[in-house]
Amino acid sequence: MLFHTWVFAVFFLIVYPVHLATRRTRLKLPWLLFASYVFYGWWNPLYLLLIVASTSADYLAVLGMSRSRRKKPWVALSVLMNLGMLGFFKYAGFVTQSINDLFATLGIRYAVPVPDILLPVGISFFVFQSMTYTIDCYRGQMDEEPNFIRYATYVSLFPQLVAGPIERSTNLLRQLRETPKITRHDIADGLSLFLVGLFKKRALADYLAMYVDPAYTRPDQHGGLALLLATVAFGWQIYFDFAGYTDMARGLGRMMGIRIMLNFNNPYLATGLGDFWRRWHISLSTWFRDYVYLPLGGNRKGEVRTYANMAATMVISGLWHGAKWTFVIWGALHALGRVATRKLETTRFYAERIPTTVKRLLVFAFVTFAWIFFRARTVGDAWLIIRRIFSSAWADPRFPLLALGLIVGVWAYQWIYESRLRAALLGSSPVRIALAVFMALYIAFCCGSGDKAFIYFQF
């Protein structure tokens, strides 16, 4: 069930009034859980078995932790169970295929059967979210949740279930313990967030995908300039797609009286790669920081270990996105970039002498280059695209002027948002109303009735 479909509209029009009516009663959590399971089961009811298994295992692990002197085996069990599940569904095919490729390279005439496993939607998100609870309880940062229904609701809450933000139990679970306060301002805020998210998804991401998809499907049939523009367009597409989803999720949460964490903070205005990762997919970046980078030692064990930890975290983060070498290389590229620029970013020269605009453009160029590996179907395709960008004739790219106008408009908007002009632009009530009306009418008039899924659903 996608947020931008009629099915979801009908679903929410049923769920929301009941939520409003039951939010002060004991039916609040059962209703939210029921709605969330309907939402998730809509893809495939069998997926529900998985989420129930993950939820039950982590709930029991914490229960075991609280009743035992030794906490470590319980948290280890939870982590192993979650990563095992993720590994089986997401990486089994990749690992066996990689082994077979290695065997073939070494001349070994044996092939491990490659399992054909369907990847359940959003598994990487809810598994990570569920794991945070056990780890936080183990660390003493979160207290045990006695109510299974509440815990299950925390893991499966429908607005952010399939593509995040990956919430922390310290935020979301605690909110579920309270009666949500819903004012008309929350409803207005929720609508505002939802509209912006819908615009990002329908008017921008889905539109740019129409240019990007053919270019990346058959790069050999596209000229250098077209591939370059497709790459830049993909940079914006994935941002609008994912940030659009997040905005809609946060908007729905807001309307329901639940505050979901910020996940994007104008990442293409970052002035360094560290800054970029503080702005892009914040819930995942901070997850890896808190549960991988810091436990590895963070920056407390000398410079070499710091760089090694940083690089390892980035590569794992790449692999989290998908079981393909392209994602590993994408993660490695960011690791390399981060290692190479970490020191530079702290120098006075970089901080004071290089204009902010130049820094932003440099970061954008690097991030965009790395997206080639993220988007390409294979490593071979990625190299082909890079080669063609630099070597093939720059024929007419046939990039729509309308798309160019929208990208420039949105970039300018972000720029203004972080400048002194912000108050002048968004402080004016007529401007806000005009922008909202423009976005709603643009979606209604100009967008098709397609229901293209969100890119991050595949992760």
Added chain:
Amino acid sequence: MSDKIDLRFGSNDLRLSPREWVIALAIILAVLGLAPVVWPLVEPLRLEPDHRLPFSLGHDYYTYARLCRAAASKGKTLVVGDSVVWGHYVQTGGTLTHYLNELAGEERFANLGVDGIQPAAMLGLVEHHGGAIRNRDVILHCNLLWMSSRQADLQDTKERPFSHPTLIPQFWPRIPCYRESFGERLGIVIERRLPFHAWKKHMQIAYFRGCDLASWSIEHPYDCPVKAVTLQLPSPNEPPSPKPDARPWTQQGITKQSFDWVELKASLQWRFFRDTVALLQGRGNRVFVILGPFNEHMLTDDSRAAYAARKQAVEDWLKADGVPHFIPDPLPSALYADASHPLAEGYRLLAKQLFDNEAFVTFHRRLR
């Protein structure tokens, strides 16, 4: 955890107050509500003699509704049906309505046929886009070709594409060969109740080659979309695509056919046809049914006998329900282009037969 969780409102947000939302929603709803109502002032419908829905606007139900309104406002008798009424092989000057008007001596009959509109879709067309013809006289054409096989009757158990899927009943009765997802069907049910949606489809079909603006701009990257809205609708004489071979069927190399006719009792299309009659009668329309004339020359002996049985069953039902009707004899073989479409001369002959038919004359004399 090293940092506090960031719960700020947004990063590039647009934050409207409740009062601002009320204003914004009022503007949005006003624009969406008024666009389809005001648009006819911007894009006048230039009705030609014997006007019909231009072929390329065959899926433009907004223009169809405008045609219905225009015809109904002039008190015309509305001839509703599929491509037989529309005139697949002929120009507007060779259609059934043209010859009926010629015999009536005035523009008395309006062509509200739509190419490919099977009974299942005709029911939806009349229900959702034909509201303007309420209380008018309607001549409804019944083409048994839609019951000539399980596929044509939509009873194939395999998924099969067919024309005008958004007009058919989405949930009930169940159509075996229609396999859209629940979400898709729900979307269709909602969208066909929104006048704005029909208008938007009209704009896409009439000016953007059936695409939404985004898809169109990918095909026309450097063109201005505003300039594409020429306000010039295609001619009703625009030929179908692909252009049909308007020669008698015998000259096209078509041989005799044996159709696997569906029993009327079990036929979905027949059920939808009856529902259409009931819907029209319920809306205060006076309905006259023409059955055929099917090209019986094209049928093998067995198939012709089976067809005759169905024709008789239809007639029995029409009589039992007191629906005035006319079942013409087959036209001469050379006046058919295929199994069900007459050529211009065939239409002329059919119109003449109608004016000679007592039931039709009675119906015609009592025209409102």
